[in-house]
Amino acid sequence: MINPQKQQPLSQSSDAGFTIMESLMAMLIITILMLGISPMIVLGVANRVQSRRVELAVQAARAYIDGVRSGAIEHPEHKLEMELDAGKNRSEFAKTEAPKPSNLTCDKNSYCDNENDKSIYCVDLDDGGCSSDSSRDLIIQAFRSITLLGDPANNTDKSYFLGVRVYRADAFKDNGDLSIGEKGAKAKAIGPGLSDRKAPLVEMTTEITTGTPSYSDFCDRLGCQ
Structure with a gap:
């Protein structure tokens, strides 16, 4: 008859589990890593919002x-008198002054x-409606050119430049x-993800054509080689 041998009880290791100090060190390392990547997360979100x-x-x-x-x-009533110069004065037209700050209370989709x-x-x-306290509403500044030809008080019977910010x-x-920014530029960035709230988000200059313009009209406004 075989006598079963008694197994010796396993001794518990003194290194089993994590000590309080090890847990605190792990939490400290995770905190440092989170502090390191949080600015990138914030700037990434800001870039997406601005875009x-x-x-x-x-x-x-x-x-x-x-x-x-x-x-x-x-048609916008903000008029700028300019001579036709084969399109060479469009850069001056784009430098029209920005509007002055004011307390806005505007109806929806209207002037x-x-x-x-x-x-x-x-x-x-x-x-x-639009309010100057809203961070979502947009305000369009519009201005157009008039010439000395025709009626200066109401020059919409002729084609004109239209500027939009x-x-x-x-x-x-x-x-x-x-x-104001350069023609076609977006809001100037102060740093990654940050933008100048006072700068235009976008600027455009286009031609509004009324009637059927002739080839010479286009040459006068845009320039022809």
């Missing part, structure tokens, strides 16, 4: 231009002001002056 805002501004500018061209939106020295149009993105509505809420 989306610029995309909406481009859509708003194009919709406004199409509305003016089709007659669905009134806040449409006067000889200021034409600004509300693009409502959060319902309830799109600003954030909250750019108007304090006393800081709004800025």
Whole structure:
């Protein structure tokens, strides 16, 4: 008969599990890593928000231009007198001053002001009209050229240049002056993911044609080689 041998009980290792000190060190390392990558996460989100805002501004500018061209939106009354010089004066036209800050309370998709020295149009993105406290609403500054030919008071019977800048509505809420950028430029960046709230999100200059223009009209405005 075989006598079973008694097995000796396994001794527990003194190194089993994590000590409190090891757990604290692991938490400290994770915290340091999170602090290191959190700025990149924040800047990445800010870049996505700014890109989306610029995309909406481009859509708003194009919709406004199409509305003016089709007659669905009134012509802007902000007029700048300029001579036809084979398109060479378009750069001066694009340097038109930005609008002054003001307390905006505008109806949805309509002009806040449409006067000889200021034409600004509300693009409502959060319902309830445009307000200078809104970070989502957009404001379009529009201005057009007139010539000495025809009636200077109402020169819409002739083709003209139309300038458009799109600003954030909250750019108007304090006393800081709004800025202008280079033609076609987006809002100037202060740093990665950050942008100048007072700068236009997008700028455009286009030609609004009324009637049937002749080839010489295009040469006068745009220049021909």
